[in-house]
Amino acid sequence: MKEKINVTAGIIYRNDGKVLICRRLMTSTVAAGLWEFPGGKQEPEDWTLKDCLERELFEELQILVRIHSKFTETEYDYGKPKICHLHVFFCSPISGEIKLSEHSEFKWVHINELVNFEFTPTNVPVVLLLIKELGNWQKQP
Numbered sequence: 001m002k003e004k005i006n007v008t009a010g011i012i013y014r015n016d017g018k019v020l021i022c023r024r025l026m027t028s029t030v031a032a033g034l035w036e037f038p039g040g041k042q043e044p045e046d047w048t049l050k051d052c053l054e055r056e057l058f059e060e061l062q063i064l065v066r067i068h069s070k071f072t073e074t075e076y077d078y079g080k081p082k083i084c085h086l087h088v089f090f091c092s093p094i095s096g097e098i099k100l101s102e103h104s105e106f107k108w109v110h111i112n113e114l115v116n117f118e119f120t121p122t123n124v125p126v127v128l129l130l131i132k133e134l135g136n137w138q139k140q141p
Helices: 049-061 111-116 124-134
Strands: 003-012 018-024 039-041 064-077 082-095 103-110
Touching: 003 018, 003 049, 003 064, 003 124, 018 111, 039 049, 049 064, 049 082, 049 103, 064 124, 103 111, 111 124
Parallel strands: 003 082
Antiparallel strands: 003 039, 018 103, 064 082
16 A cells, blocks of 8 residues: 655635635646645644644745634545555744745635646645635626
């Protein structure tokens, strides 16, 4: 049986109803050039999944966030020796200006616009659930 690795992702939302998505570098070893909700792999020094997400968002984007609640979990087998177990949380930005280190670009988009982007396989079920749960609630201007 394959080992599972815990990975976190943040659905970071602003008061204007937009969420943050980031595009993976073309040089990424997995899902190069695809869009995702930012986050990363849990490391041994991370006591909790929330610690992991806070650390990853600061390392990759130079922002601090407030983590509110867990939204969902999903798994995907990329064919590697390990299975990605993704834990997704709702977050709001506290401070910092986004500076990319692990992504080529970022966008703030309305939930209903997410269908216009090609997401990583682990993020696709998250996007579909988010649209189903919140898409009708969030009206575009």
